[in-house]
Amino acid sequence: MPTRPAPVRLAIVVTHPIQHFVPFYRALAADPGIELHVLYGAPIGVKSYFDKEMQSEISWNMDxxxxxxxxxxxxxPANGQSSVRAPNSPEIAPRLKAFDPDVVLVYGHAQANVYRAIWWCRRNKVPLMTIGDSELLRQRxxxxxxVKEVVVRQIFRRYSAFLSVGDRNADFYAYYGAPRDRIFRCPFTIDEITYRAAKANRAALRAEARRAYDIADDAIVALFVGKLSSRKRPVDLIEALAQTKGSRKVTALFAGNGEQMEPAKARAAQAGVDARFAGFVNVDKLPALYAAADMLVHPSQADPHPLICSESACIGLPMLLSDRVGAAGPTDIARPGENALVFPCADTAALAVLIDELAGDDTRRAAMGTRSLEIFDELDISASVAGVHRGIDTALARPR
Structure with missing residues (x-):
């Protein structure tokens, strides 16, 4: 096995700054065993921009x-968004050469700059790792x-190590030919400092947020976080609450915006469902809404590994997830039967039963919340950094 350089020069190639990944980069940069340099394709998200699916102007309140x-x-890019074709940066080759990395990490396998990084690494015999959240749940x-059977398998032959964010993602890698002994868990990160502080101050934040949205102190709150788009199926939460039969009434709290906002409001009014719509909530205000909630409900029909599950776990919430959400698994952040309950996507009657079960059982809800906290501690940012180190060691040990 070759001697590992100290520190390892790690280059990360990614389309643009993403708020959830920034704490990960800071943690890697603070690690004495790693010299990090991130190559962004474009400054998308650094300044305010319009998110079409959220239907909101977004400016992240964070560094x-x-x-x-x-x-x-x-x-x-001209359309303000990243895609398979953009950013497409010829500058990758000279910039990687200037940094002279020992290992390169890319996101996924279907973006122009990923292909550029693959070819540079191949020509220069530099080991390459990948991280992503792809899964096999989505209907294709x-x-x-x-096409994927051919193309993805060929791309995966170029990777020396695979960083998986969860069980479903690891299964995706293995299905397309990645050896299991080269797949290492590296959970997607959140702003852990902020969320742990919110957990420590949960009672005060809960009371403040409930006052702000006119929610009674003793109400049971089901929280939906994300884009109110047809893909995320926010109206399913309204439909499920309209079918609940338990003795405790549940209030829906929606944090997000999108084309399903008005249909959700109209259906809630028609069905007599108690619902609050906060609109787009920035990252600095969002922890208070988790603190105000009693459970997270995510009915999405396509969501590979949503970070809202990690945020919920860090605060200590149980989760109700559709079976199309890729964050549920035996060693993942949402563990069925432990801190999460899973229902068939679009089956609002099944979701209603689960909501009734949790709303009516304070002991079970508290136990699942405690389990969320324990699971998050297993999958926190230190686990992410450790996964990178395991990937680096494997990548450097393989023949070039």
Whole structure:
């Protein structure tokens, strides 16, 4: 086995700054065994931008760029969004050469700059790792499946190590040919400092948020966090609450915006469901809404590994997730029967039964919340950094 350099020069190639990943980069930069440099394709998200699915102008109330070495390879694409084709940065090759990495980490396998990084690493015999949240739950056309069988398997042959964010993601890697002994758990990170502080101050934040949204202190609150789009199925929560039969009435609290906002409001009014709509809630205000809730409900029909599950676990919430949410698994952040309950996607009657069960059982709800806290401690940012180190050791040990 070759001697590991100290520190390892790790380059990360990613499309743009993403609020959830910034704490991960800071933690890697603070690790004495790693010299980190992040190559962003474009400064998307650094300034305010319009999110089409959220239907909101978004400006993140957090420092996105401090605490780690980084550079931008180009400007924001014309449509303001990242895609398979953009950013597409010829500058990757000279910038990687200038940094001279020992290992390169890319996100996923279907983006222009990933292909550029793959070819640079191949030409220069630099080991390459990948991280992503792809899973096998999503329904795909026959053509897409056939193409992926060929293309993804070929791409995976170029990776020396695979960093998985959860059980479903690890299964995806293995299905397309990644050896299990080269797949290492590296949970997606959240703003852990902020959320742990919110957990410590949960009672005060809970009372404050409930006053702000006119929710009674003794009400049971089911929280929905995310884009109010058809993909996330927010109206399913309203439909389920309309079918609940338990003795305790449940209030829905929606944090997010999108094209399903008005249909959700209309259905809630029609069905007599008690619901609050907060609209888009920025990252600095969102922990208080988790603190105000008693359970997270995520009925999405396509969500590979939503960070809201990690945020919920850090606060100590039980979760109700559709079976299309890729964060549920025996060693993942949402563990069925422990801190999470899973229902068939679009089955609002089944969701109603689970809501009634949790709403009517304070002891069970508290036990699941405690389990969420324990699971988050297993999968916190230190676990993410440890996964990177295991991947680096494996990548450096493999033949170039």
């Amino acid at each position: 996105m760029l401090g605490g780690y070495s980084h550079e931008f390879l180009g400007e924001v 056309t026959t053509t897409t499946r056939m």
